[in-house]
Amino acid sequence: MTQLEIPKGEIGQIRLFAVNRPIDKLARDLRDGSKEALIADLLGRSVPEGSAELFPVSDLTGVGLARYLNDGYAVPPDQISRDRARLDALDGYVLLLFSSAFEGQETTLKLGPDLTMIGTYGETQPDMSVIPLEAESAQPYTGAADMTPKSPPKGGAGGMMVLLAVIVLIGLILWWLL
Incomplete structure (x- = not known):
């Protein structure tokens, strides 16, 4: 029995396995059951949906x-080139x-x-480098601090809104009663 150690926090890796069961038996198992159950049977553990792919190379x-x-x-092509002969020789299910x-x-x-391990391949990761921002306005604390809080508008605008809401409410009640 082969053991593979998967490190904590791993992302972006794809492990390719050749499936060592007869093609007709696998096709029958897929027809009669679910693909997720067959993958769990092959791995000896269930995996979240969409985290594994099982298919015949002939596809x-x-x-x-x-x-x-x-x-x-x-x-990346350089990762594939080291195993190209093995990949091209595969048949059956992977x-x-x-x-x-x-x-x-x-x-x-x-x-x-x-299962026979064929290889582990890393997906190309996007460039996460950051272009430094050098403009003066991008520097921290460049704006003038305004320490005085904004005061609410003065006048009867707030009172007028309350009065208008009360009038509308009374009108709706009267309309409903009639």
Whole structure:
């Protein structure tokens, strides 16, 4: 039994497994049951919906698994190139397991004979660098502090609104009674 250690807080990783069950048996299991139940059976644990993908490689005819990972999941080509021969040789079913399956928790995944680990691939992360703001107005505490609070408007405007609301309310009551 192979063990995989998933670190706490992992994001953006895709684990690819070859499924070592007969294709016709898997197709029958998928037809007769749910995909989520079959994924849970293969992994020995349930995972949140959408955090794993199980499909036959033949579904990618014309595209290929390598291009699917690159185009569909933004896996950089240099990561794919190291395993391209293995990816091209795969047939039958494969399982993609995303970091979201572990919900940020440190996990030990125990793999049985039904799964063979092919590789772990990192999705391209967006550039999160920040351009420094150098304008004077962007600097902290550059505005003139106004320490006096705004005073409410003076005059009868507030009283007039209350009087108008009372008149409307009386009018509605009279209309309802008649």
